[in-house]
Amino acid sequence: MAAAHPLPPAEGSPPPLEELCSPLTRIPRPSAFPPPPSSYKRLSRSNSRRRSSVSSSEGESMLASPAAYLPLRSRTLSIGSQGRAEDDDDEVSCCLSVNSSVAVSGCASTSSLLGDSSGRKRGGGRRRSDAGVDKENLKAQANECMDLRKQLAVEQERRGKAESMVRQLKGQLREYKGKRMSDDEKDKRIDRLLRRLSLVAAELEESRKQARDAEGVHEKAMLELAAVKQGAAKERSQQAQALADLRHASTKRIAELTAECEKLEEAVAEGEGRKADVDKHRDRMVAMEIVIENLTREGKEQTTEKELLQKQVGELKEKLAALEEVKGREIDELKSVEARRTREMLDRIRAVEQELEASQGLHKKYENEVKAAREEAEGVKEEMSQVKGGAAKSDIYRTSTGDD
Numbered sequence: 001m002a003a004a005h006p007l008p009p010a011e012g013s014p015p016p017l018e019e020l021c022s023p024l025t026r027i028p029r030p031s032a033f034p035p036p037p038s039s040y041k042r043l044s045r046s047n048s049r050r051r052s053s054v055s056s057s058e059g060e061s062m063l064a065s066p067a068a069y070l071p072l073r074s075r076t077l078s079i080g081s082q083g084r085a086e087d088d089d090d091e092v093s094c095c096l097s098v099n100s101s102v103a104v105s106g107c108a109s110t111s112s113l114l115g116d117s118s119g120r121k122r123g124g125g126r127r128r129s130d131a132g133v134d135k136e137n138l139k140a141q142a143n144e145c146m147d148l149r150k151q152l153a154v155e156q157e158r159r160g161k162a163e164s165m166v167r168q169l170k171g172q173l174r175e176y177k178g179k180r181m182s183d184d185e186k187d188k189r190i191d192r193l194l195r196r197l198s199l200v201a202a203e204l205e206e207s208r209k210q211a212r213d214a215e216g217v218h219e220k221a222m223l224e225l226a227a228v229k230q231g232a233a234k235e236r237s238q239q240a241q242a243l244a245d246l247r248h249a250s251t252k253r254i255a256e257l258t259a260e261c262e263k264l265e266e267a268v269a270e271g272e273g274r275k276a277d278v279d280k281h282r283d284r285m286v287a288m289e290i291v292i293e294n295l296t297r298e299g300k301e302q303t304t305e306k307e308l309l310q311k312q313v314g315e316l317k318e319k320l321a322a323l324e325e326v327k328g329r330e331i332d333e334l335k336s337v338e339a340r341r342t343r344e345m346l347d348r349i350r351a352v353e354q355e356l357e358a359s360q361g362l363h364k365k366y367e368n369e370v371k372a373a374r375e376e377a378e379g380v381k382e383e384m385s386q387v388k389g390g391a392a393k394s395d396i397y398r399t400s401t402g403d404d
Helices: 037-047 051-064 084-178 183-270 272-403
Strands: none
Touching (some): 183 272
């Protein structure tokens, strides 16, 4: 049975399979995209406000909704004849998960900066320097979020290219299905499929590595949040101890001043000659009362700062719970994607093995047909020789009978 040669590809047809098997370009690093000037203007306007407004507007928005800066796309391409395009799509999903982990770690560092800035408000002369550091850190976090947005735009463009490549691959597979291929072409196609399987296995290993990196980033963010909690607890204990010491000292001082006032009143009652001393002591009492009022006002301020710190700690706990929930969903989604890809890879390997076995069986069938045809030809040759020998004998017999 003669094998039909495949027709040459027409002009404008999709590229061959070996060209589609080439690895796609990798995602560029976030440092390759400089932040736009609009972000600096926005940050300069927000930094002109109070530190409390900065921490409540910029930092809390970044901590409360990290998903707004990372619009993840959970849609994936179908498996079958799309092979390489789906691997690239899964690679994009893995890279998006890694980028989301990086954004979560950046938001966690922002929360630690906000906690430190709230604890440093009592520093007096250090307020201006701390405010400058907090503004620079918030500006860096905002620039990082802008870089992540640009990176997501690049990834969406690469996803569109992958979908167009899948459409080309579908058209080429339809064209190959409509042709009659020889054994050599089938062997070449099997070799190409094996090469594609090796590339897919390498990309699967790379996606697993990226998943492990994402888990490491999540653990780092958890450690940073634990350090923030520990620092806040230590600062609360120090404030409580300082407030207790202040109350004890003020109570003791009030008792001393009361005793001194009683002594002065007794001295005034004893004689008018000590009136100057009494006036002096009265001035001292007025000064002491002013000091007591100042101490009381400072105690109230410290109480207000303590309440504000407790409120910020509660907000950090809520944001930590939200971040843990988001990361749990992302890790579960990544694990399910990896399990599905593994099952699909096994199904594709089984299909290739079955196709290889079918081609080998067809080759053996062709060999058996050739052997049968050769045996039949040899039988025909033997019959022809026998027929020729019988005809010669009949001619000899006829000539001998004619002579007689």
